[in-house]
Amino acid sequence: MSRTRFTSRDAIAPAHAAGMDTAALRENFLIEDLFAPGTVSLTYTQYDRMIVGGAVPGAEPLPLDPIKPTGTENFLDRREMIAVNIGGEGKVTAGEETFTLGTRDMIYVGRGSSVSFASTDPANPARFYIVSAPAHATHPTTHIRIDDAKRLDLGSSETCNERSIFQFTNAVETCQLVVGMTTLAPGSIWNTMPAHVHSRRMEAYLYFDLADDQRVIHLMGEPKQTRHLIVANQQAVLSPPWSIHSGAGTASYTFIWAMAGDNVDYTDVEPVQPGDIL
Numbered sequence: 001m002s003r004t005r006f007t008s009r010d011a012i013a014p015a016h017a018a019g020m021d022t023a024a025l026r027e028n029f030l031i032e033d034l035f036a037p038g039t040v041s042l043t044y045t046q047y048d049r050m051i052v053g054g055a056v057p058g059a060e061p062l063p064l065d066p067i068k069p070t071g072t073e074n075f076l077d078r079r080e081m082i083a084v085n086i087g088g089e090g091k092v093t094a095g096e097e098t099f100t101l102g103t104r105d106m107i108y109v110g111r112g113s114s115v116s117f118a119s120t121d122p123a124n125p126a127r128f129y130i131v132s133a134p135a136h137a138t139h140p141t142t143h144i145r146i147d148d149a150k151r152l153d154l155g156s157s158e159t160c161n162e163r164s165i166f167q168f169t170n171a172v173e174t175c176q177l178v179v180g181m182t183t184l185a186p187g188s189i190w191n192t193m194p195a196h197v198h199s200r201r202m203e204a205y206l207y208f209d210l211a212d213d214q215r216v217i218h219l220m221g222e223p224k225q226t227r228h229l230i231v232a233n234q235q236a237v238l239s240p241p242w243s244i245h246s247g248a249g250t251a252s253y254t255f256i257w258a259m260a261g262d263n264v265d266y267t268d269v270e271p272v273q274p275g276d277i278l
Contacts, residue, residue, distance in 0.1 A: 018222070030235060034053065035234055076112060076114070080132065080176075086256075088127075091119075093114075177258065191247050215232060
């Protein structure tokens with residue numbers, strides 16, 4: 001019996017989103033149940049056909065089984081994938097190779113590979129955050145440790161956005177996935193402000209390193225029709241190409257951002273200044 005489960009999300013137009021109440025916004029843009037023990041949980045989206053998910057292996061490895069929306073015999077027959085471990089030490093087997101991932105390490109898996117996930121210590125299980133997009137070519141599977149990612153230190157304490165950005169896919173060739181991680185310094189709460197949109201790519205945010213009683217207020221919507229989502233630890237937000245994506249937390253936090261679309265240029269954004277947001 002497969003231990004891979006999935007749900008699907010339709011693409012939402014900006015005019016539709018502008019009229020949604022809180023429950024509808026959360027139903028369409030927030031993923032609350034990514035990490036279930038002993039399960040691979042996936043959300044298939046119509047935004048560039050990105051799949052967002054989580055895997056929490058226990059005593060037994062978890063295979064990444066195919067799901068109906070991809071229409072393929074194996075999950076990665078026509079896709080590429082990145083997994084980032086935010087839990088205890090774990091292992092990812094891609095084809096005939098097995099890689100050990102510490103916390104905050106990433107693995108890129110190219111098109112055509114079989115994949116399974118395992119925890120080194122089931123009492124302290126790995127938690128693999130998964131993003132996958134269609135692939136037109138096969139690139140080598142690559143393990144990128146957090147210390148090997150390109151690091152940028154930006155912001156300041158005066159503007160409450162002192163942060164470190166780790167660009168994982170700067171060091172690996174992909175078809176369309178762009179993935180990185182941002183860690184807020186203690187006392188800083190703002191991410192991605194000034195905000196931006198990038199109409200050629202969608203994005204997904206995973207927020208983590210939050211205490212159970214803390215939250216992130218995630219801003220979304222068109223620049224002059226903003227809405228918000230209240231996000232708890234280890235929950236993800238889907239960001240359409242027409243939407244800003246910014247937020248502030250009740251305490252410092254970390255988030256993983258992943259994009260798919262027409263290019264892999266980190267700097268391909270359309271800035272929106274605070275005075276232009278309503």
